[in-house]
Amino acid sequence: MLDKPEPKKTARQADEISAALTLAIHQHRIAPGTKLGEDELADIYGVSRTIIRAALLSLSHQQLVEIHRNRGAFVAQPSLREAREVFEARELIEPRTAHSAAARATADDIKRLHHHINNEHAALAKADKGAALHLSGLFHIEIARIADQTTIAGFVEALIARSSLIIALYWRRESALCEKHAHHALVEAIAAGDGTLAEELMRSHLLDLHSALDLRDRQTPGRSLKEALSP
Amino acid sequence: MLDKPEPKKTARQADEISAALTLAIHQHRIAPGTKLGEDELADIYGVSRTIIRAALLSLSHQQLVEIHRNRGAFVAQPSLREAREVFEARELIEPRTAHSAAARATADDIKRLHHHINNEHAALAKADKGAALHLSGLFHIEIARIADQTTIAGFVEALIARSSLIIALYWRRESALCEKHAHHALVEAIAAGDGTLAEELMRSHLLDLHSALDLRDRQTPGRSLKEALSP
DNA sequence: GGGCGCAATATTGTATACAATTAAGCCGCA
DNA sequence: TGCGGCTTAATTGTATACAATATTGCGCCC
Known part of the structure; x- marks a missing residue:
C-alpha cells in the first residue's frame, strides 16, 4: 500500500506527479515509446x-x-530531425547563458556548481548512469539559472529534458556522459569571470555531446512497426 | 494505407478554446490581469x-x-524583469532564425510573407491596432517557421505571445507597431538570400521594438493593489 | 465607530460516472 | 489457412457531483 507520508499542501499533486515522471524519464527508468496509461498511473x-x-x-x-x-x-520518441534541432537550439542558447553566468556568478553559485559536479562523480562511481545523466542535465540548468534569465532558463530546461530522450535513443559511445573535465573547466571559467572562455567551453562541450550521438539517417529506432506506421 | 489526407478530426475542444483565448489576448481584447473564471468560460x-x-x-x-x-x-502581467528577459531572448534567437530563413526560403515562403505584410497594412488602415499587432507577431513566427526549426519556432511563438502582453503593459509610443519598412526590408533580404543582412535587420528591428517600450523601474501597472501586494 | 471573528457564498480542486472511440478477439467463410 | 467483418473489451473524452478553500459580508464586542 502506498500511503502518502505527508501531503505537502503547497504544490499541486499534478505537479508532483509530472515531476516524478520527468525524473524517471531523465534517469532512463522509463524508455521512449512507453505507454503511460491513465488508469495505471492513477493506481x-x-x-x-x-x-x-x-x-x-x-x-x-x-x-x-x-x-x-x-x-x-506515450513517452516521446524524438525523431532524428528533432534531435538535431534540439542540439542546434542548445548550441545557440547555452553558450550565451554560460557567458552571462560568468558575469553574474556569486561565490555561492560556484559552490553549488561544484556540488553538482561532485554528485555527478558519485553517481558515476556507482555506475548509476541514469542518475549521472540527470545530474549532468541539472548542471546545465543551474548555469542557465545563474545567468539570471528565467525565460531562457525555462527553454534550456525543456531542451535538456528532450536531450535526455535523445540520448536514450541515439547515444552511441560508452564514454562518460558529460565529460567531467568539460564541466570542471566550465566552472573554472565561470568562477574566474571569464565569459568569453566559458562561452567557448560550453560551445565545444555541446559539440562534443552532439557528435557523440548517432544521428545518421535511418529508421527511428525503438519504435514498434505498428507505432511507426500508424500515426 | 499510409496516407491520411487531412486530420478531419477536429482538434480537441480545449485546444480550440485556448487558441481563441490566445488570439483575444494577442489582439488586446482581454487585458492583462483579467480574471478568467472557469464557470464563466464554460458558459x-x-x-x-x-x-x-x-x-x-x-x-x-x-x-x-x-x-x-x-x-x-488570470491573464499574466509580465513584470519589468520578465519583459526585459523576453526581449533579450528574442534578440538572441530571432536574428539567427532570420539568417536561416534567408538560406531556406522558397518563392512560396516569400509570397506568404508578403501576404502577411499586406494584411498588416490592411489592419493598420482600419486602425485595428489589435489585429495589426497580432499579424505583426505572426510575421515573426512565420520567419521562424521558414527557418525550418520547429523547436526554436516554438520558443519564438511563446516569446511573441508574451511580447503581446508586454506591449499591452509597457508600450509608450503611438508609432506604428512594427514599422512596415522594417518588415518589408526583412522580406527583401530574405528573398535575396542575404542571411547576414536579414540577421542584422532583425536585430535592429527588435532593438527598435525594445526601445519603444517603457521599461524603467516603477510599480507594475494595471495590477490591483491587492494583487500587487499579496503574492 | 472601528476592528475582529464567524458564517455565508462563491470558486476552485478532486473524484467518479457515463459516453465515445479505438483496439483486440472471435467466428465464419472463401 | 488466411482474411473480413462483427462483437466485445479496454481506454480515453467529457460532464457532473461533491469536497476543500478563499473571499465576502455581517454582526458582535470593545
Missing part, C-alpha cells in the same frame, strides 16, 4: 485520472510525452 | 469546466495566464 499514485491527465498534459507541453487522441499518452 | 463556450481547465492549463504553460491555487486563472 500507482493513488489519485484520480483527473490529476493524471493534468500531469500528462504538462508533460506533453514540454514535449516529453506525446498524446494521441483517443489512444493515450 | 461562454458551452462546455464543461473540465475542458476549460485543460485550456487554462495550456495557457499557463505558455505563461500567458497565471494560475493561483484555489484562486483562479
